[in-house]
Amino acid sequence: MTAGSGRIRPPRPAWSKWLLAGGGALLLAVALVAVFVVVPEIESRCGDGVRKRGENSECVGVTDGSYVFSPQLTGVTEAIRAENEQVVKDAADSDDYPYVTVAVLLPMTLTGNDIVSAEWVRHQLQGAHLAQRRANRTATWGSSPRIRLLLANPGSRLNHWEPVVDDLIGRVESERLVAVTGIGLSLDTARDAIERLSQHRIPVVASHLAADEFSEVPGFLRVSPTSSTYGAAAADYVRSTAHTATIVQDANPGDLYPQTLVTAFTDTFADDTHRIVGRTEVYDSSLPGIENTFLQMMPNICGNEAEVVYFAGRENHLPAFVAALAQRPCLDRPVTVLTGDLAQVGPPGPEMRRGLQTDVTVLGPGLAHPDAWRNEPQAFNPAVVDGFQNPDPKCEHCFREVFAGERLDDGIAILGHDAVVTVVWAIRNIPRAAPETVTARDVLQARNRLHGELAVPGASGMISFDERGDPVNKAVPILRVRLDDTPEYVQLSTPSGGS
Numbered sequence: 001m002t003a004g005s006g007r008i009r010p011p012r013p014a015w016s017k018w019l020l021a022g023g024g025a026l027l028l029a030v031a032l033v034a035v036f037v038v039v040p041e042i043e044s045r046c047g048d049g050v051r052k053r054g055e056n057s058e059c060v061g062v063t064d065g066s067y068v069f070s071p072q073l074t075g076v077t078e079a080i081r082a083e084n085e086q087v088v089k090d091a092a093d094s095d096d097y098p099y100v101t102v103a104v105l106l107p108m109t110l111t112g113n114d115i116v117s118a119e120w121v122r123h124q125l126q127g128a129h130l131a132q133r134r135a136n137r138t139a140t141w142g143s144s145p146r147i148r149l150l151l152a153n154p155g156s157r158l159n160h161w162e163p164v165v166d167d168l169i170g171r172v173e174s175e176r177l178v179a180v181t182g183i184g185l186s187l188d189t190a191r192d193a194i195e196r197l198s199q200h201r202i203p204v205v206a207s208h209l210a211a212d213e214f215s216e217v218p219g220f221l222r223v224s225p226t227s228s229t230y231g232a233a234a235a236d237y238v239r240s241t242a243h244t245a246t247i248v249q250d251a252n253p254g255d256l257y258p259q260t261l262v263t264a265f266t267d268t269f270a271d272d273t274h275r276i277v278g279r280t281e282v283y284d285s286s287l288p289g290i291e292n293t294f295l296q297m298m299p300n301i302c303g304n305e306a307e308v309v310y311f312a313g314r315e316n317h318l319p320a321f322v323a324a325l326a327q328r329p330c331l332d333r334p335v336t337v338l339t340g341d342l343a344q345v346g347p348p349g350p351e352m353r354r355g356l357q358t359d360v361t362v363l364g365p366g367l368a369h370p371d372a373w374r375n376e377p378q379a380f381n382p383a384v385v386d387g388f389q390n391p392d393p394k395c396e397h398c399f400r401e402v403f404a405g406e407r408l409d410d411g412i413a414i415l416g417h418d419a420v421v422t423v424v425w426a427i428r429n430i431p432r433a434a435p436e437t438v439t440a441r442d443v444l445q446a447r448n449r450l451h452g453e454l455a456v457p458g459a460s461g462m463i464s465f466d467e468r469g470d471p472v473n474k475a476v477p478i479l480r481v482r483l484d485d486t487p488e489y490v491q492l493s494t495p496s497g498g499s
Helices: 014-044 071-093 118-137 161-169 188-199 212-216 227-238 257-269 290-304 315-325 350-356 370-375 382-389 412-427 440-449
Strands: 045-047 050-053 058-063 099-105 146-153 177-182 204-206 220-222 244-250 281-283 308-312 335-339 360-365 456-458 461-463 476-480 488-493
Touching: 014 050, 045 058, 058 161, 071 099, 071 118, 071 146, 099 118, 099 161, 099 412, 118 146, 118 177, 118 382, 118 412, 146 161, 146 177, 146 412, 161 188, 177 412, 177 440, 188 204, 188 212, 204 412, 212 220, 227 257, 227 308, 227 335, 227 360, 227 476, 227 488, 244 257, 244 290, 257 308, 281 290, 290 315, 315 335, 315 350, 315 360, 350 360, 370 382, 370 488, 382 456, 412 440, 412 456
Parallel strands: 099 146, 099 177, 177 204, 204 220, 244 281, 244 308, 308 335, 335 360
Antiparallel strands: 045 050, 050 058, 058 146, 360 476, 456 461, 476 488
16 A cells, blocks of 8 residues: 555556557657747748748838838838837827828848849938828828828848738728838839739839839829939930930840830930930840940940940949940040939949049939029928928927938938828828828829829929829939049939920
């Protein structure tokens, strides 16, 4: 008898040991299966609404600022999160502060083959947040409803747009999503994303997006000049001093931007006294060896003896092309290079400087420029521009205070700002609609009114949209690349052939 038991227990059958052992093994197997099922899900999760995707394990998805996609975006992301929290808190505390949600859809995790920089992304978000602050804290464009921003990252080159766009579609009802801004790249993936949003009747207001083909999508607006406007502006600027031009063009089949540049430039430049000379020199940015290809172009570029070389390609390839000009056979002749736009061109690196030092001048349109506010004040709304120029260190809705030390001369923050302002202007000018009931479809209806006297007062100028959603007579600054600084402002141009 076992001490304290009060009875004798019979011996355990031998088969029970095998049953227990088997049961333990079964439980272990179930546990291991659970681990293998659950762990990948845990590992793929970066944060609320954000998952790792693709061979580069990019963290893509949608956040209210609670998740930071890149260390370089920390400051602006945290500022957006704080503003969003205040908007939601005020709405919960009082019916007097209704809000709507606007998403900024941009590639925020960049890889080696990207055509934008981390600075480009940061400036886009800074401009969007400045517009959010001004909409929520001032009466510049009215006062209600307030704006909550979502950051939507579809990954490098918008390669993972589908799950992100589907997420946004699901927030139309639950979070009163009324529009998507940003985009920023004239790629097939961007077009696919915009078309999906359009199918669900969600308006898109692009900030820096130039290819004319996007205007075919219903519900689309853009605040930046089109590729046609860029090409026409460049041609208009140079026609008074040059009568011959030769063309260098990117033939990347996935990029819609370069061909439109070429068509617009040629249509505006060529006439009885101006002509395109030589065969178009083509390169394909989707293939390796771009620098070698540029070098191989040099004999023909010299042989054409054109007064202007029109470079119809992305800004990230422009430095390599200018560097190759340092090895052209005709070093005794100056070369003027015109390009699509200079939005992402900063101070030149050593290779590009060597090219510039061989009597090479590089000019091109920009998105917007602070010097235009000073030189052509009549072209801008002073109250809107004040949010960027105001030096008051206590101004909580002024760019210089909120983002001290950041540059504006690339125009990217200005256009990011104007894209959000367009949504604000639309929702606050909807007749007979209570602020707490505004929907995405209301914004689609209002987009048809944003012209003439109801043109959007943007920091890049008054923005009057045509029936395709393109800005009409959009004035663009002409810039010149400098040896040791960012491009300088030359003049404001409204191309006669642009729209």
